[in-house]
Amino acid sequence: MTVFPMSSPPPLAVPPIVNPHQAATVGAPRKAVALISGGLDSMLAARLILDQGIHVEGINFYTGFCVEGHTHAIRHHERAKPKRNNALWTAEQLGIKLHIIDVIEEYKDVVINPKHGYGANLNPCLDCKGFMVRKAREWMEQHGFDFIITGEVLGQRPMSQRRDTMPVVARESGAFDRLLRPLCARLLPETLPEREGWVDRHKLLEFNGRSRKPQMALAEKYGFQEYAQPAGGCCFLTNQQYSHKLADMWATRGSKQYEFDDIMLLKVGRHLRPRPHFKLIVARDDGENNFLDGYRKRFIHLHATSHEGPLALIDGTANDEDIELAARLTARFGKGREAETVILTVTDTAGNSRELKVAPMPANNIPPEWYL
Numbered sequence: 001m002t003v004f005p006m007s008s009p010p011p012l013a014v015p016p017i018v019n020p021h022q023a024a025t026v027g028a029p030r031k032a033v034a035l036i037s038g039g040l041d042s043m044l045a046a047r048l049i050l051d052q053g054i055h056v057e058g059i060n061f062y063t064g065f066c067v068e069g070h071t072h073a074i075r076h077h078e079r080a081k082p083k084r085n086n087a088l089w090t091a092e093q094l095g096i097k098l099h100i101i102d103v104i105e106e107y108k109d110v111v112i113n114p115k116h117g118y119g120a121n122l123n124p125c126l127d128c129k130g131f132m133v134r135k136a137r138e139w140m141e142q143h144g145f146d147f148i149i150t151g152e153v154l155g156q157r158p159m160s161q162r163r164d165t166m167p168v169v170a171r172e173s174g175a176f177d178r179l180l181r182p183l184c185a186r187l188l189p190e191t192l193p194e195r196e197g198w199v200d201r202h203k204l205l206e207f208n209g210r211s212r213k214p215q216m217a218l219a220e221k222y223g224f225q226e227y228a229q230p231a232g233g234c235c236f237l238t239n240q241q242y243s244h245k246l247a248d249m250w251a252t253r254g255s256k257q258y259e260f261d262d263i264m265l266l267k268v269g270r271h272l273r274p275r276p277h278f279k280l281i282v283a284r285d286d287g288e289n290n291f292l293d294g295y296r297k298r299f300i301h302l303h304a305t306s307h308e309g310p311l312a313l314i315d316g317t318a319n320d321e322d323i324e325l326a327a328r329l330t331a332r333f334g335k336g337r338e339a340e341t342v343i344l345t346v347t348d349t350a351g352n353s354r355e356l357k358v359a360p361m362p363a364n365n366i367p368p369e370w371y372l
């Protein structure tokens, strides 16, 4: 990774404008595209720039790893939480247009081959930021906008928001000094919108570090309430358990590929791998039961009929012995867990069903390493 010393920031000279839309904006109100995650920081950054009379529109990228709006909508105990799209809600609060862009396919390369590596889990934050700012830059050029704003705060994230890595994002995205971070701009070299006087640098901020207090105070000043405070971040890739399941999937397949359904299923259910060639996905509540039900035709699946219990999918290949083991585990997570025997229905991918009577697996017979 290239590291730039604090005393000599990298040259971020802006390349000449080649876009006819941009050339036509001279004298017209300046336009900024704001990366809107749905969190407080990007909301505040957009508001600061709106306050300077700039036309702002938001852009939100759907990678498939987003936390909000999925588990919250599926899981029973999460139902009290508002099921809103936080990016849309943010845009509504700000009174700006939001463009939600599906980047699921393109984003795969970021997750599979991050040039700058992963963070504490399988989060490729530096590559991810570079990717998102690059997509925003392309959007900006296509739509005749002048610069990009993000809610990044210097020193807030260990990987992508350090003084030495923030210029990497500006450079590798091709945004160069058209990338403005209003919440910490005064701690960074001047950008084009500041130099050109499109925005007043003195009205930008110098937030620094991991404390959320300055953001919360500013939110209060603006009267922003009920903003998203997602526990564990905005993205599943920063989640240790999720990353462990993703790594397990790659290791057992022998390849770092994934499809959209794979990464959705990793968000749902209890995952156990009792054998290298199969794992069991067991629903934890009614919501997950319904969700997994949508996948039952693609997997051998089991559910108890003698007692109430979860739906479980077998991911991998399983012989009769494996299916019996899966049935004993599935019975363990249903209301028949203390019963001597539980009857389950096992259905293969062709839709053929049969009954199986098994003794539920005692909890202390399940090795902890089976839980992913």
Ligand code: SF4
Binding pocket: 123, 124, 125, 126, 128, 129, 160, 233, 234, 235, 236, 237, 238
């Ligand atoms: S937390 Fe997720 S979405 Fe955010 S920068 Fe890191 S990888 Fe990207």
